[in-house]
Amino acid sequence: MTSAIITVDYANPIHAQAVLDLLDAYAHDPFGGAHALDDNVKRQLIAALAARAGAFSVLALVDGVAVGLANCFEGFSTFRCAPLINIHDLVVLAEHRGQGLAQQIMRHIEQIAMERGCCKITLEVLQGNHHAQRVYSKMGYAGYQLDAEHGDALMWQKAID
Numbered sequence: 367m368t369s370a371i372i373t374v375d376y377a378n379p380i381h382a383q384a385v386l387d388l389l390d391a392y393a394h395d396p397f398g399g400a401h402a403l404d405d406n407v408k409r410q411l412i413a414a415l416a417a418r419a420g421a422f423s424v425l426a427l428v429d430g431v432a433v434g435l436a437n438c439f440e441g442f443s444t445f446r447c448a449p450l451i452n453i454h455d456l457v458v459l460a461e462h463r464g465q466g467l468a469q470q471i472m473r474h475i476e477q478i479a480m481e482r483g484c485c486k487i488t489l490e491v492l493q494g495n496h497h498a499q500r501v502y503s504k505m506g507y508a509g510y511q512l513d514a515e516h517g518d519a520l521m522w523q524k525a526i527d
Contacts, residue, residue, distance in 0.1 A: 367428055369467065371474040374423035376416035384432035385412065385423055392435070392457035397495050424474050426458065426467040434458040434467045438475055440482065448485035451475060456489065456498075468501050490521045 374381045386408055392398040403411075415421045418439070426434030437455040442448070453475060458467045479487050489507065491498050509518045 367465075369465070369470065370427045371470045372425050372427065373474070373478070374425055376412050376423075381423075381425065381432075382412040384425055385415075385435060385437070388425075388432060388435035388457055388459070389437070389455060391459060392455060395457070395460075397492055397498070398455075398457070422478065424471050426462075426471050428462060428465075428467070433462040434471055436471045436475060438478075440484070441488075443485050446485040449482055450484050451479045451482070451487045453487060453489040463497070468498075469505055472502075472505050 372381075374385060376382060376385075386403070389411070390403045390408070393401060393403045415423065415437070420440030422438050424436045424438070425432045435455065435457050436453050439452050439454055441450050441452050443450045453472070456468060456471065458465075458471075475487060487507075489502065491502060511518050
């Protein structure tokens with residue numbers, strides 16, 4: 367088995383299809399919401415990612431086949447006055463988990479973040495996704511707090527339809 371980690375070229379139709387296939391597989395997983403990607407999303411996502419200057423995606427290939435994906439976005443830390451990277455989606459197909467591919471993807475992202483002068487990398491993980499939490503913890507990720515008296519930071523959302 368040979369593996370490689372690459373940054374996606376959104377103009378490459380093979381890369382683009384791999385992003386869509388892996389993101390759809392993630393969407394079907396209970397940790398990804400357990401629903402297929404909307405057909406509109408499938409039609410528009412690659413062009414939308416390519417149009418976002420701070421967006422990039424990373425693929426994990428095993429024997430030339432894409433089996434892992436991370437979609438990332440550059441943001442900005444006002445407290446540090448420096449860019450940051452948010453790992454928005456991270457998936458490795460079930461049959462390829464446990465091979466260290468997620469860690470390889472994350473190291474690739476870390477290299478990109480350092481090249482961009484980023485101050486940190488952020489991600490979110492579901493409370494019940496203990497396997498992912500172990501991987502992230504092993505890579506040095508942890509929850510955070512600004513002041514122990516006020517507790518840990520929480521990720522909340524409000525959908526705008």
